[in-house]
Amino acid sequence: MGDQNSRTRRRGEELINAIHTAVLEEVVEVGVGRLTMDGIGKRAATPRSTLYRRWSDPVEVLLDALYHAHPVEEPTLGADDLRGDLIRALQLMVSWTLSPAGRAVATILTDPMGAAKMSEPLQERVFANRGGTFTSTVLRHYAERGHFPAERLTPVVTDIGEALVVKRLLDGAPPSNADLADFVDQAILPAIGLGPA
Amino acid sequence: MGDQNSRTRRRGEELINAIHTAVLEEVVEVGVGRLTMDGIGKRAATPRSTLYRRWSDPVEVLLDALYHAHPVEEPTLGADDLRGDLIRALQLMVSWTLSPAGRAVATILTDPMGAAKMSEPLQERVFANRGGTFTSTVLRHYAERGHFPAERLTPVVTDIGEALVVKRLLDGAPPSNADLADFVDQAILPAIGLGPA
DNA sequence: GCCATAAGCTACACTCGTGTATCTAATTCC
């Protein structure tokens, strides 16, 4: 007995993954401003000295974790199903936002100091992959195929879906699939002239 | 010379106002998580002991400041000008959001710890005054007078304007009046069936 | 003008996070 604590000493990838997981959890809980090597170390059950061997400060650890997180998926396009594709694009956005990396990014972007310190590296890594907003990919596709007048595709219109999702998330209640369908039916589709009226 | 530092010793209201101003500035700069008695005291040029005589911790100071801040204005209703009233309601929202108290509230709501600790007292104070969202007051008024079908007035529709404003604010670019007009013309009005199409 | 009130100032012990340094011991490569 008593050999459980020493039987597994994590190394390399395994250890780093544990640390990455720990930072992402930690930042969501305390915010970027209160991110500390101590907190990360305790959560990952590793001494600070191990952290300092690789990173110089908590923000470096966080950036590294985000860099290694899974990238954002691209919305997939169905065949002639604008409404369905819009809903799926918003579902994609919601599920990413609720993932550890997504929650961490949200925490950073809304932090007074975090946004200033980290927005540049974040832009490159997290947002460069998808070329714009989630719904705009879908909307552009169907506008090009003449499903609705292309002049309706303004910056405001491509923001509507994401804006409604963000507002619900800020209110603390992640939108359900039914909510997303309402966003599409009651806000986005009317805005491109395909409303029920 | 040398009597400038002792000529004015602030007392009562004057001192408290200075402290309130200081907390609101401080919280916007560092966030709720990093709010300290020390920081507030330095910004207000008053020793910590004076703060502790009145409040027990930084969050108490902040809540007190918000409690004494000017409340949110109600949107005023013009005569038969739905579009103009909607734009004015959003202007009201933007200007409040950019005020010291508004910025402080935004910082609190998006802070991981702040939201949990303070949302209840905040709800009562800041949001109780206006019965809902900025645009919904306007929309309800015109729906009751038959300017558009009342069944279009869903929770989603009353959120559109606020959601777009919030998204722009999060992006770091407060919407101009022209932007607000676009929100109304391209998103809200179409959603209630009064679009250009 | 006197005096109670309350602000300004300073010091103290305490906690928490920081970097760094040093030592021990588990893993892995050869």
Next chain:
DNA sequence: GGAATTAGATACACGAGTGTAGCTTATGGC
């Protein structure tokens, strides 16, 4: 199985923020 590597465990001095306490001194009411 031996050696190099690298995680784990302390320990340390340092700075920042915390509450508290005590003293000094403007200020305003009487």
